[in-house]
Every structure is written in C-alpha cells, then in structure tokens.
Amino acid sequence: MRTISPELMRAIDANCTYFGLLPLQLMENAGAALAREAKRRAPGRRIAVVAGKGNNGGDGLVAARHLAEFDVTVFLIGRSKDIATEEARRNWAILERLGFDLREVRDSTDLEPLSRYDLILDAIFGTGVKGSVRGLEAAAIDAINASGKPVISVDVPSGIGTDRSVNSDVTVTFHSPKEGIPGEVVVAEIGIPPRAEFYAGPGDLALVTGRAADSHKGQNGRVLVIGGGPYSGAPALSAMAALRAGADLVTVAAPESVSTTIAGYSPNLIVRSLSDDHLSPEDLGLIRGLLPSHDVVVAGMGLGRHPETREALAKIVPECERVVLDADALLPGIPLKGIITPHESEFRRVSSIKLPPGRVQRETLMAFARDMKITVLLKGKVDLITDGETIRGNDTGNPGMTVGGTGDVLAGIAGAFYGRLRQLRRRRSGLRGEGLLPPGNRPHREYTPGHDAMKPKRPLMNDGVEQEGGGPVREDPYHETSRGGMVEITDKPQVARWAVASGVIRLKGSTVESIRKGAVKKGDVLAVARVGAIQAVKETPRQIPMCHPIPITGVDVEFVLLTDRIRATVSVTSFGRTGVEMEALAGAAAALLNVWDMVKYLEKDGTGNYPSTCIEDIRVVEKRKEYV
Ligand SMILES: NC(=O)C1=CN([C@@H]2O[C@H](COP(=O)(O)OP(=O)(O)OC[C@H]3O[C@@H](n4cnc5c(N)ncnc54)[C@H](OP(=O)(O)O)[C@@H]3O)[C@@H](O)[C@H]2O)[C@@H](O)CC1
Numbered sequence: 001m002r003t004i005s006p007e008l009m010r011a012i013d014a015n016c017t018y019f020g021l022l023p024l025q026l027m028e029n030a031g032a033a034l035a036r037e038a039k040r041r042a043p044g045r046r047i048a049v050v051a052g053k054g055n056n057g058g059d060g061l062v063a064a065r066h067l068a069e070f071d072v073t074v075f076l077i078g079r080s081k082d083i084a085t086e087e088a089r090r091n092w093a094i095l096e097r098l099g100f101d102l103r104e105v106r107d108s109t110d111l112e113p114l115s116r117y118d119l120i121l122d123a124i125f126g127t128g129v130k131g132s133v134r135g136l137e138a139a140a141i142d143a144i145n146a147s148g149k150p151v152i153s154v155d156v157p158s159g160i161g162t163d164r165s166v167n168s169d170v171t172v173t174f175h176s177p178k179e180g181i182p183g184e185v186v187v188a189e190i191g192i193p194p195r196a197e198f199y200a201g202p203g204d205l206a207l208v209t210g211r212a213a214d215s216h217k218g219q220n221g222r223v224l225v226i227g228g229g230p231y232s233g234a235p236a237l238s239a240m241a242a243l244r245a246g247a248d249l250v251t252v253a254a255p256e257s258v259s260t261t262i263a264g265y266s267p268n269l270i271v272r273s274l275s276d277d278h279l280s281p282e283d284l285g286l287i288r289g290l291l292p293s294h295d296v297v298v299a300g301m302g303l304g305r306h307p308e309t310r311e312a313l314a315k316i317v318p319e320c321e322r323v324v325l326d327a328d329a330l331l332p333g334i335p336l337k338g339i340i341t342p343h344e345s346e347f348r349r350v351s352s353i354k355l356p357p358g359r360v361q362r363e364t365l366m367a368f369a370r371d372m373k374i375t376v377l378l379k380g381k382v383d384l385i386t387d388g389e390t391i392r393g394n395d396t397g398n399p400g401m402t403v404g405g406t407g408d409v410l411a412g413i414a415g416a417f418y419g420r421l422r423q424l425r426r427r428r429s430g431l432r433g434e435g436l437l438p439p440g441n442r443p444h445r446e447y448t449p450g451h452d453a454m455k456p457k458r459p460l461m462n463d464g465v466e467q468e469g470g471g472p473v474r475e476d477p478y479h480e481t482s483r484g485g486m487v488e489i490t491d492k493p494q495v496a497r498w499a500v501a502s503g504v505i506r507l508k509g510s511t512v513e514s515i516r517k518g519a520v521k522k523g524d525v526l527a528v529a530r531v532g533a534i535q536a537v538k539e540t541p542r543q544i545p546m547c548h549p550i551p552i553t554g555v556d557v558e559f560v561l562l563t564d565r566i567r568a569t570v571s572v573t574s575f576g577r578t579g580v581e582m583e584a585l586a587g588a589a590a591a592l593l594n595v596w597d598m599v600k601y602l603e604k605d606g607t608g609n610y611p612s613t614c615i616e617d618i619r620v621v622e623k624r625k626e627y628v
C-alpha cells in the first residue's frame with residue numbers, strides 16, 4: 001500500500017485551506033469516520049476517548065460526539081485551557097455544552113479507570129508528535145498499553161516514530177495510509193479533494209522553503225549555474241531566482257564575454273569566467289574544481305549550441321551529483337540526469353516522444369521519467385512534474401508567463417529547492433518511515449484465540465447486551481464476506497473508477513527499430529498490440545475467475561518506444577462498484593504479449609530461444625475512485 005509521509009499530509013492539509021476547505025470541516029469528517037469504525041467494532045457500551053491537545057485530540061472529540069449512543073468518557077491529557085488548536089477547542093466546548101463526561105487528566109492516577117472501558121480511542125497525538133514523548137502524554141500511552149483493552153488509534157498510533165507508542169489493534173488513518181503503521185489499518189476518506197493533492201499549493205511550497213533557525217551559511221544550498229554565451233540574461237535570471245528561492249550561495253560559470261554583465265545583476269553572485277566565448281572542453285578543469293563545493297548544478301540557459309559546448313556538457317552532466325538541465329542542455333548527445341525542465345518541443349527533442357493529449361500524457365511522462373530515472377518538469381499551461389512514481393501539476397501560471405526568461409527563473413528555483421533537499425531531509429528524518437518503529441517497542445498484538453480484544457465481533461453491541469460467555473463471537477458482519485471466493489460488492493457505492501497499469505518488454509535495439517519503421521513481417525505491431533490490450537481488458541473476468549464482470553467505459557493504450565524496450569501503458573475507466581486495476585493489468589500484459597508474438601522471428605536465436613527478450617515491471621501505476 002502506498003504510504004504518505006506526515007509532512008506531505010500536512011502539505012495537503014494546507015493546500016485544502018488554500019481551496020477554502022476549513023480544517024474544522026476535515027476534522028468533522030475525520031471524527032465521523034472514526035466513530036463509524038468504532039461503532040462497527042465496539043465490543044461493549046463503554047468507550048474511553050483519550051485525547052491530546054492538538055488536532056488528533058480534536059478528531060477524538062468529534063468522534064465522542066458521534067458516539068453519543070454509547071457511554072463515552074473523554075480523558076483530556078492536561079487542562080482544557082491548554083488545548084492548542086481552535087478546532088479542537090471548539091469541539092471541546094460543544095461537548096461541554098452537550099453535557100458529555102469530560103475529565104481533565106492532571107496526573108497518571110486519573111488514567112487508572114481506563115481498564116474499565118470496553119474500547120479505547122487513542123487520540124493523544126497523530127502526525128504532530130515531535131521528539132521523545134514527555135509528561136502526561138507518556139503516562140497516557142503507558143496506561144493505554146497496560147489496560148489490556150481493545151484500542152483504535154486515530155490517524156496513527158500515538159507516539160509512533162518516537163521512543164514510546166500505543167500498541168493499537170486497529171488504526172483509522174485519514175486520506176492515505178501513513179508510513180510505518182503496524183497492524184490493521186483502515187483508511188478513511190475525509191473529503192480531501194483530489195485537486196489539493198494533485199496541484200502543488202502553499203503546503204508544498206512550505207515543504208521546501210522552511211529554514212532551520214540554527215542553519216549556517218551554505219546549509220540552505222549552494223547552486224552552480226552553468227550558462228551564457230550568446231546570451232547573458234538567461235543565466236543571470238536563473239542565478240537570481242536561485243538566490244530568491246533561498247539558496248545560500250550561487251556561483252555562475254559563464255563565458256568571459258558575458259561574465260561582467262552577469263556580475264552586475266547582484267553583488268551576491270559569484271561569477272567565474274570560462275576560457276572562451278562559449279563553454280568548451282577546455283573549461284572542464286574549472287567546472288570540476290567547482291563541483292565539490294556546490295550541492296546542485298543548473299545548466300543550459302543561454303549556452304548556445306556550439307558542438308564544443310555539447311561535448312563539454314556530455315562530460316560534465318554524469319559527474320554532477322544533482323543537476324537541473326534546461327534549454328541548451330536538452331539536446332541529443334547530452335545525457336539526461338537529475339531534473340530536466342523542458343517545454344513540449346524540448347521534451348520531444350530529448351525523448352523522441354510526441355506527447356499524446358489528455359490523461360495518457362501523464363502516464364507517458366511518468367513512464368519516461370521512470371525509465372530514465374530522472375524527474376521531468378514539463379512546462380506548459382499546466383506544468384507537470386513527475387519522478388516516475390508520482391505526478392503533480394501546477395496551474396498557477398498565466399498568459400503573461402510566455403515572455404522570455406520565465407523558464408530560466410524556473411530552472412533557478414528548481415535548482416535552489418533541489419540543493420536544499422538534503423538538509424530538509426535531515427531535519428525531517430525523525431518523522432520519516434524508516435524510523436517509525438522504535439527498537440524495543442512492544443510488538444503489535446495479533447488476533448489470536450486467546451486475545452479477545454479486537455477480534456471479529458458479531459453485530460454491533462449498540463443494544464448493550466453482553467455477548468455469550470462475556471466473550472466475542474468470531475464473526476464480523478462488516479468484513480467483506482466472500483461467496484465462492486468472489487467478494488460481495490452489492491452494497492458498495494457506484495462511483496467513477498480509473499486505473500492505469502504499465503509494463504515493459506525488453507527487445508533487441510534492431511527489433512524496436514523495425515517496429516518503429518513499420519517493417520515487421522506480421523504487420524503493424526503496435527496496432528495489433530493495442531487491439532489485443534483492449535480485448536484483454538474486456539475479457540478480464542474470463543481470465544481471472546474472481547473478477548467481477550463490470551462495464552468498461554473506456555480503454556486507452558499508449559506505447560513508448562525507447563532504444564531497447566517498449567513500455568505499454570493501459571488506462572481503463574469504468575463506473576461501478578469495484579476497481580479496474582485488474583483490467584488495466586490484463587491490458588498491459590496482453591499488449592506486451594502481443595508485441596512479443598509479433599516480433600518472435602526477430603528475437604529468437606539460432607536454437608529458437610529468446611535469450612534476451614523479457615517482459616517486466618508490470619504494475620499498477622495509479623488507481624482512483626473519482627475523476628479530478
Ligand atoms: N492532515 C489533515 O488533513 C487532517 C489532520 N487531522 C488530524 O490532525 C492531526 C495532526 O494534528 P496536529 O498537527 O495538531 O498535531 P497532533 O498530532 O495533534 O500533535 C500535537 C499535539 O501533541 C503535542 N506533542 C507533540 N509532540 C509531543 C511530545 N513528544 N510529547 C508530548 N506532547 C507532544 C503537542 O504539544 P506542544 O508540542 O504543542 O506542546 C500538541 O498538543 C492528524 O494526525 C489528524 O489526526 C484531522 O483533524 C483532519 C485533517
């Protein structure tokens with residue numbers, strides 16, 4: 001399952017605010033979803049909500065309100081006057097007015113009653129936890145773990161990633177699964193619009209612009225701009241943009257003819273003169289000397305297309321640890337690396353791919369980035385940014401941005417942000433996935449016959465009737481039930497669904513060339529493969545017995561031809577009760593099998609075998625429930 005980091009989640013949250021969606025609205029949805037899950041699983045009438053003073057606690061307070069038919073007690077860790085957020089304060093005040101049983105925990109003895117409840121909702125903290133857990137919060141975690149009662153954690157088990165965390169039975173996490181949550185995870189939608197996640201917004205900007213108070217010179221990135229020759233404005237704009245975007249040091253390596261002009265833009269720029277009126281292999285010594293003292297190189301702006309410039313770039317680029325390639329660095333013969341910032345025709349120049357319109361464009365771009373192991377920032381009316389795994393858009397441009405120089409500015413900004421990543425990563429590493437499970441943490445409890453905490457239950461205990469023998473019945477009406485192996489989906493809502501799958505067939509370079517030229521004996525390889533894929537999508541339930549027959553409303557098949565392989569990407573749309581990823585996978589596999597079938601005679605060796613042909617990397621690229 002794809003997970004999301006806490007900081008990215010906060011960025012999405014901030015993007016929601018940008019669209020006018022209030023945190024209070026999201027909190028209401030979160031608390032309601034949590035309460036639904038608690039009702040499904042409630043092993044008895046008494047529910048304790050252990051709430052911290054942040055928004056995670058706020059989610060718990062909303063849930064308490066939605067669980068009014070139970071005996072709910074809220075244990076607030078600390079004093080209500082110290083509740084940290086407006087949203088959580090408001091929900092506390094509502095519960096007060098409604099006469100809920102609210103208790104302020106002042107010392108650890110106030111937590112002793114926890115073992116008397118049938119279910120504990122752990123809302124001490126979520127993604128906002130920092131450092132090692134201190135004070136009453138630590139005592140609350142210990143008390144929950146010692147209670148022996150079933151625990152549902154809100155968003156994440158409180159304290160995860162620190163030295164002390166709640167051992168929960170189930171975590172109801174919001175929007176996307178967070179990194180490193182052990183055990184059962186239920187993902188609840190809370191109304192975050194796909195736009196807030198797809199389009200870069202203020203939350204994303206905050207991720208790359210924060211400066212540590214204790215950072216010193218150079219820690220916020222050192223950028224080397226290699227540009228200029230026929231033009232001086234382009235590298236100067238990139239360099240100035242890198243400074244404005246927060247880089248600590250910006251050096252420009254430019255031909256002598258323009259270096260004085262560039263230096264005149266700002267006293268903050270360090271300018272080094274190249275040997276001639278253009279970048280050439282003679283400058284390699286100078287550039288190599290500058291590389292170790294810079295975090296990132298931004299190259300290409302105004303360099304011109306002198307063959308010697310290309311030759312020099314072809315040698316420099318592989319030696320750069322991080323590089324942003326723009327404009328004249330995007331030419332055949334210069335390797336692609338790091339981040340490239342082409343517009344559509346530059347993209348075609350370096351990839352030989354004419355980007356198709358619509359959604360398939362995104363898939364093609366992602367496949368290219370993945371295959372080349374680079375990040376592509378495609379400039380356009382809506383900029384698209386992908387590293388092959390994720391794709392994001394930026395629609396904040398306007399027609400005024402078609403003037404010269406905006407691309408140079410963008411390359412400089414990209415360089416500044418790229419150069420700062422290492423420091424940002426270090427600062428955030430305490431929260432990141434790998435570290436989320438502290439050593440020595442008690443392992444997650446499994447459902448075992450002897451442990452009755454959160455085992456599957458029979459229907460809700462809303463009526464307060466004790467279950468036979470005081471224990472739960474091993475049956476869960478809320479689990480998807482299976483009949484003959486096929487999942488019952490009758491009660492699932494009908495929504496628009498979309499899935500994209502892709503895969504690669506590795507071929508000889510000469511075979512790809514024959515396909516490209518339309519010179520394969522059996523006929524048009526890609527046309528046949530496309531029809532084969534469409535047919536396979538429609539026939540999926542016949543091939544995969546447990547798949548439901550569902551109405552397919554659209555199939556798109558796209559091929560990207562690289563020198564020694566072809567990537568097929570299949571997008572499938574439907575309107576129904578279950579997803580279409582198996583259909584997309586079947587389509588991608590069929591497309592590749594058809595390619596293989598069409599070119600067998602070109603791929604076989606003298607013994608009739610296929611020593612190098614290989615189908616690989618078939619996977620679901622993306623799956624959504626609703627269109628953006
Ligand atoms: N993202 C979304 O879209 C949505 C997010 N939502 C929810 O918000 C949650 C994030 O909320 P959040 O940012 O307020 O942080 P949260 O986890 O409550 O923790 C802050 C509190 O913990 C305290 N504290 C921190 N470290 C501590 C320590 N080591 N030891 C002791 N105390 C410590 C800290 O105290 P302070 O450091 O300020 O003194 C503060 O009181 C998220 O997980 C989700 O549940 C939903 O409402 C809906 C939409």
Ligand SMILES: [K+]
Binds near residue numbers: 122123126154
């Ligand atoms: K929690």
